[in-house]
C-alpha cells in the first residue's frame with residue numbers, strides 16, 4: 001500500500017483557491033506532457049493526478065504545507081528536458097510546474113549578477129546577459145528549452161564546463177521553498193561567503209528532492225571579445241579520443257569546449273539536418289572552442305591546438321571564426337540527441353564520467369560491450385570533461401531482448417567506469433532512472449549521509465519521492 005494519499009475533490013478545490021482555477025490542470029490530455037521528460041522508455045512515464053502552476057513563492061509554500069498535511073507527493077518540474085526521469089511523478093500526486101515563474105528580475109552590471117526566477121530558459125539568461133555586454137557561462141546543449149531552475153536542480157554541465165565549470169560554479173544565491181513550506185534564502189551577491197554550511201551547493205544538484213528553487217543569483221563574467229571553433233575530423237575514432245587529454249595538457253591552453261562525436265553521431269546529425277557535413281565518413285569529430293581578449297591570441301591558441309590535432313591523426317582542421325560557420329558546427333553537435341531518436345525512437349542515453357586521461361580506455365570498453373551484446377552504442381559528448389553520452393539503441397529489438405541486453409550492457413559499462421575512477425552521471429543526474437544502480441555503486445556511507453539529509457529536511461518524504469534513492 002502506498003504511503004501517500006490520493007488527490008480528492010476537496011484537495012483540488014484547495015489547490016484552486018491557492019493558485020487560481022486556471023493554474024490547476026486535471027484534464028488527462030493536458031496533463032500528458034507532464035507525465036514524462038526526455039527519457040524515451042515507457043517505464044518512465046507516469047501520469048500526475050493534478051498539475052499545478054503556481055506564480056509566487058508564497059503559493060508554492062502553501063502547496064507544500066498542504067502536501068505535508070495530507071501526505072501527497074509533489075514533483076517539481078522545469079521544462080521537462082531532463083534525461084533521468086527526475087520530474088516524472090512516480091507516485092502520482094501533484095506536478096508542480098515552475099513555468100509561470102519566468103522573469104529575469106535584475107541585471108546588476110556593477111556586481112556582475114543576473115537574478116532570475118527558475119522558469120527562465122537558459123538561453124534567455126545567456127541573451128539577457130549578452131544584451132548587457134556580459135556573459136553567462138552555463139551552456140547545456142538544451143539551453144534553448146531547459147529552465148535555469150532545472151539546470152540548478154541537476155547541476156547541469158554542458159559545452160563550456162571545461163573552462164568555466166558546471167552550473168554550481170555560477171550560483172551565488174538561492175531562494176528555496178523547503179518541503180515543509182518554509183522559505184529559506186541563501187547567499188546573494190557576495191563573492192566570498194563561508195557563513196555556516198554551504199547549503200547553496202547542497203541544493204544545487206539535489207534534483208528537486210530537498211527544496212523548490214524560486215529565485216537564483218547567478219554570477220556573470222565580461223563577454224569574451226573573440227572566439228573561434230575548430231572542427232577536426234579523424235579517420236579513426238580511437239585517435240580522435242586520444243587527442244583529447246593531449247589538448248587538455250600539452251598546449252598550455254584552457255579551451256572553452258572540447259566535444260566529441262563518433263561516426264554514427266556524425267551520420268545521424270547529417271541526416272537529421274539534411275545538410276552535408278565535412279568529412280562525414282570520418283571515424284570521429286573533435287570540436288574545440290577557444291576564446292580570448294584579442295584575435296591574435298585566439299589565432300595563436302587555435303593554431304597550437306590545430307597542429308596538435310594534425311600531428312595526432314586529424315585529417316584537416318576547419319576553423320570557424322564567424323557566427324554563421326560557428327553556428328553550423330554547433331548545430332551538428334547539439335542535434336545529436338534528437339538525431340539518434342530518428343534512428344531509434346527508444347534509446348538509453350548514458351552520462352558516464354571518468355577522469356579525462358581515461359576516456360580513450362573508456363571508449364574502448366564501450367566498443368567491446370557494444371560488440372559483445374550486439375547493440376549499437378553511439379558515443380558523443382563533452383570529452384574535455386571526461387563525460388560521454390554512450391547511447392544504447394533499441395532499434396527493432398523486442399521488449400525482452402532489449403531489457404536483457406540493456407541491463408547487462410549497462411552493468412558492464414558502469415563497472416568499467418568505476419574501474420577507471422569514474423562515476424555514474426556527469427550531468428544528467430540519477431532521477432528515477434539510475435536509482436538502483438546508484439544503490440549498488442555508491443559508497444554506502446555517503447549514501448547513508450544523503451538519506452539522512454533527505455529525512456531531516458523532508459520527514460514526510462513528500463518532495464520528489466522515488467528519486468536518487470529509495471526510502
Ligand SMILES: Cc1cc2nc3c(=O)[nH]c(=O)nc-3n(C[C@H](O)[C@H](O)[C@H](O)COP(=O)(O)OP(=O)(O)OC[C@H]3O[C@@H](n4cnc5c(N)ncnc54)[C@H](O)[C@@H]3O)c2cc1C
Nearest residue numbers: 078079080081082086141147149150151153156157208213
Ligand atoms: C537535447 C538535449 C540536450 C541536453 N544537453 C545537456 C547538456 O549539454 N548538459 C546537461 O547538463 N544536460 C543536458 N540535457 C539534460 C537537461 O536539459 C538538463 O538536465 C536540464 O538541466 C533540465 O532542465 P529542465 O528545466 O528541463 O528540468 P526538468 O527536466 O523539468 O527537471 C529536472 C529535475 O529538476 C527538478 N527541478 C526542476 N525545476 C526545479 C526547481 N525550480 N526547483 C527544484 N527542483 C527543480 C525536477 O524535479 C527534476 O528532478 C539535455 C537534454 C536534451 C533533451
